[in-house]
Each structure stands twice: as C-alpha cells, then as structure tokens.
Amino acid sequence: MDTGPADFPVAERAARVLDSAPVGRRYHRLLLDAPDLSARSRPGQFFHLLCRDAGGQGPYLRRPMSIWRCGPDQPLGFLFHVKGRGTAALAALRAGDRLSMVGPLGQGFVLAPDWRRILILARGVGLATLAPLTEAAAARGIAVRAVLSAQDPADLMQAEFAGASGAAITAVFDSDGGSAVPAVEALLRQDVAQARPDAVFTCGSNRLFMLLQRLAAEQGIPGQIALEQQMGCGLGMCFCCVRQVRGEDGTVQNLRVCTEGPVFDLQAALAW
Ligand SMILES: Cc1cc2nc3c(=O)[nH]c(=O)nc-3n(C[C@H](O)[C@H](O)[C@H](O)COP(=O)(O)OP(=O)(O)OC[C@H]3O[C@@H](n4cnc5c(N)ncnc54)[C@H](O)[C@@H]3O)c2cc1C
Ligand code: FES
Structure with a gap:
C-alpha cells in the first residue's frame, strides 16, 4: 500500500525558534513556531530534539524533552534543566534559529470525563x-x-x-x-x-x-506517573529505554518509555 506524509503521523521537522530565555539559575525555555505540531500535542507526550547550536555543535543522539506548552494557536514550548552537552546546545539557540524535532511521541496523560x-x-x-x-x-x-x-x-x-x-x-x-x-x-x-x-x-x-x-x-485513588529514561531512537526500535512495569496480572514486564510510556499507571510503575 502506498503511504504518504499524511499517513505517517510523526516526522522530522526543523522549527523556527520564537523565543529562547533562561529561567532561574538552572533552567531554560524555548518557544517554537510549529502550530500544527502544537495543536496535535498532548500533555505528557514528548519530542526528540536534535541538540545542535547555531554552529552545528552538539551530541549525535537526540534528547527527549516533554512538551511544556502546546495547544491550538500556541507556540510549542519546552522547559529544561541545562544539564550536559545537549541541553547546553539547546540553551544556546536564539530566536530565528532552527531546531530539528521528531514528535509528538509517546502516550500522554489521560483525563476521565467525569473527574472534577x-x-x-x-x-x-x-x-x-x-x-x-x-x-x-x-x-x-x-x-x-x-x-x-x-x-x-x-x-x-x-x-x-x-x-x-x-x-x-x-x-x-x-x-x-x-x-x-x-x-x-x-x-x-x-x-x-x-x-x-x-x-x-x-x-x-x-x-x-x-x-x-x-x-x-x-485511599483507592487512581493515578498516573510520567517516567524518564535515557533514550536512543525514541521511536520504539532500540529498546534502550525499557523500564520495569507491573502488568495487570502482577508480572513484571520491560516496557519502552518512548512507546508504551512515558506516562504509566501509578500503581504499575516500579521505584528506581
Ligand atoms: C520522556 C522524557 C521527557 C523529558 N522531559 C524533560 C523536560 O521536560 N525537561 C528536562 O529538563 N529534562 C527532561 N528530560 C530529561 C532530558 O532528556 C535529559 O536531561 C537530557 O537528555 C540531558 O541531555 P544532556 O546532553 O544535556 O546531558 P547528558 O550529558 O546526556 O547527561 C547529563 C547527566 O544527566 C543524566 N541523564 C541524561 N538523560 C537522563 C534521563 N532521561 N534520565 C535521567 N538522567 C539522565 C546523565 O546520565 C548525566 O549524568 C526528559 C527525559 C525523558 C525520557
Ligand atoms: S528509545 Fe529506542 S526503543 Fe525507546
């Protein structure tokens, strides 16, 4: 069967940086011009970012980053701790630079219709x-x-x-x-x-x-947790992001944070 771009929901995109600013002592925020991706993104999902500064310097592997701001008519936003080479390259981006992103990826949070x-x-x-x-x-x-x-x-x-x-x-x-x-x-x-x-x-x-x-x-209250794990592909292929999660039958399973997560049932997740 022929498949075109419309059949494949996730693609690489180079989005324009609208705003790049430090937040507090250790954090940084980026806002990007990607209205269609922002409208499609759901809380708890993430993007896999190619962390290169304007001079092209940065690590080979992409870095996963949660969606911080999203929605129709809103810039797509990320808020991150500047920790190592990748996040330092992200923080060096300025308005007008381009950032290569893959996403939105993974399973987001679920809000039941009857919750108040x-x-x-x-x-x-x-x-x-x-x-x-x-x-x-x-x-x-x-x-x-x-x-x-x-x-x-x-x-x-x-x-x-x-x-x-x-x-x-x-x-x-x-x-x-x-x-x-x-x-x-x-x-x-x-x-x-x-x-x-x-x-x-x-x-x-x-x-x-x-x-x-x-x-x-x-208390018998349902819950959800967003887990983190270092990632390779971010697309479910390399299994570098597995975490142990308890299945419904009580058995412990190795599930991929990038694909079955990052959001898991609170009682299924295991401490790390
Ligand atoms: C689904 C997902 C969503 C995320 N969302 C955010 C976010 O919104 N904001 C944010 O600040 N960070 C987030 N992270 C973590 C972020 O991906 C890492 O901090 C980032 O990859 C570090 O890259 P670096 O090159 O700057 O640091 P590196 O040099 O790669 O690492 C610096 C240090 O951090 C450790 N580290 C790197 N990645 C992780 C990780 N995933 N979990 C635990 N320790 C790690 C390394 O072992 C090392 O000690 C998320 C991670 C995942 C998996
Ligand atoms: S990062 Fe490759 S399978 Fe999750």
Missing part, C-alpha cells in the same frame, strides 16, 4: 512535564491542586507550572525542610481529607512517587 478534581505532585523540572496537564484540566473545568517541591524558592518556577490554569499551589522546599517525605505526606493527607481528588499525577522524584503510590493505593 485532580492533585499533582511535582519535583524540580518534573513540573515541566505536568504543566500542560494543568491547562488541559482547567479547560475541562477540572480543579487542580498541586504540591510543587524544589530546592529553594529561587528554583520553584511556579508561574511556568501554572500558566493561566488557576491551579491552587502549595510549594515545599529543601531549604526549610518542607519537602521532606513526612512533611509532604502530612500535607497530602490533609488535602485528600479536605477535598478528595478523583486522580493523582506525579513526575520528577522517586521518593515522592513512592509516597504518592502508597497513599493512592491506601
């Missing part, structure tokens, strides 16, 4: 992955409560998380001990008792994931 309240628990740059979920939820009239954990107030990125969603946010910090697991557990228990969420979501911290998984199981 959700609770988000995010740590560090994990909030970039969860940010578009707040806007998708707000658009459906779902109230969002979020607990954001960061090293200190300068590291928080609250505005980058909430956008225009109106999410009610409580921030906890390492610098004052508020982000310690017992303190976060007390906060979450209080929150659940006051306004039981229909579902919970998390990304960015193993210890907070384990806490949320335990609480959600105890």
Whole structure:
C-alpha cells in the first residue's frame, strides 16, 4: 500500500525558534513556531530534539524533552534543566534559529470525563512535564491542586507550572525542610481529607512517587506517573529505554518509555 506524509503521523521537522530565555539559575525555555505540531500535542507526550547550536555543535543522539506548552494557536514550548552537552546546545539557540524535532511521541496523560478534581505532585523540572496537564484540566473545568517541591524558592518556577490554569499551589522546599517525605505526606493527607481528588499525577522524584503510590493505593485513588529514561531512537526500535512495569496480572514486564510510556499507571510503575 502506498503511504504518504499524511499517513505517517510523526516526522522530522526543523522549527523556527520564537523565543529562547533562561529561567532561574538552572533552567531554560524555548518557544517554537510549529502550530500544527502544537495543536496535535498532548500533555505528557514528548519530542526528540536534535541538540545542535547555531554552529552545528552538539551530541549525535537526540534528547527527549516533554512538551511544556502546546495547544491550538500556541507556540510549542519546552522547559529544561541545562544539564550536559545537549541541553547546553539547546540553551544556546536564539530566536530565528532552527531546531530539528521528531514528535509528538509517546502516550500522554489521560483525563476521565467525569473527574472534577485532580492533585499533582511535582519535583524540580518534573513540573515541566505536568504543566500542560494543568491547562488541559482547567479547560475541562477540572480543579487542580498541586504540591510543587524544589530546592529553594529561587528554583520553584511556579508561574511556568501554572500558566493561566488557576491551579491552587502549595510549594515545599529543601531549604526549610518542607519537602521532606513526612512533611509532604502530612500535607497530602490533609488535602485528600479536605477535598478528595478523583486522580493523582506525579513526575520528577522517586521518593515522592513512592509516597504518592502508597497513599493512592491506601485511599483507592487512581493515578498516573510520567517516567524518564535515557533514550536512543525514541521511536520504539532500540529498546534502550525499557523500564520495569507491573502488568495487570502482577508480572513484571520491560516496557519502552518512548512507546508504551512515558506516562504509566501509578500503581504499575516500579521505584528506581
Ligand atoms: C520522556 C522524557 C521527557 C523529558 N522531559 C524533560 C523536560 O521536560 N525537561 C528536562 O529538563 N529534562 C527532561 N528530560 C530529561 C532530558 O532528556 C535529559 O536531561 C537530557 O537528555 C540531558 O541531555 P544532556 O546532553 O544535556 O546531558 P547528558 O550529558 O546526556 O547527561 C547529563 C547527566 O544527566 C543524566 N541523564 C541524561 N538523560 C537522563 C534521563 N532521561 N534520565 C535521567 N538522567 C539522565 C546523565 O546520565 C548525566 O549524568 C526528559 C527525559 C525523558 C525520557
Ligand atoms: S528509545 Fe529506542 S526503543 Fe525507546
């Protein structure tokens, strides 16, 4: 059977950078001119980015990056921690430069039509992955409560998380001990008792994931987690991104974060 570009939903695209700016001490944001990709992207999905600066310097392998901003008539956005060679090359891009992207890829978050309240628990740059979920939820009239954990107030990125969603946010910090697991557990228990969420979501911290998984199981609340893993192809072919996930029958399976994930059922995911 003949297949044309319209039959293949994911293609490489060189998108124009609209805006490139540092955020806080360690992070950077990029906004791109790719209206059709932005309209097709779903919270929790990611793009595989070729991280080359304007001089063509950068690593050979693409780097996976969650969609931070997306939607009809919105630039496509990424928010990232400048960590190594790839993200440094991304941060060196300027307005007018072009960025080669493949995506949107992977399975995003799911919002059930009858949910009215959700609770988000995010740590560090994990909030970039969860940010578009707040806007998708707000658009459906779902109230969002979020607990954001960061090293200190300068590291928080609250505005980058909430956008225009109106999410009610409580921030906890390492610098004052508020982000310690017992303190976060007390906060979450209080929150659940006051306004039981229909579902919970998390990304960015193993210890907070384990806490949320335990609480959600105890309370019978469904949940989802976005997992990370270093990637090769990003397209399901190389199996370099497998993580162990519990199947419905209780057996442990090796699933590809790029294809079966990055979003998994909270109770199926295993701690790392
Ligand atoms: C689906 C997905 C979505 C992601 N979304 C975001 C995002 O929105 N914002 C963001 O800041 N980061 C995100 N990441 C992580 C991001 O891909 C890595 O930080 C990036 O690839 C690092 O590239 P680098 O060349 O700068 O650093 P490298 O030199 O490749 O790595 C620097 C250090 O980070 C470690 N590292 C690299 N990649 C990962 C990874 N995937 N998981 C854990 N450790 C890693 C390396 O082992 C090394 O110690 C995401 C990862 C995945 C899999
Ligand atoms: S990165 Fe190649 S299969 Fe996932």
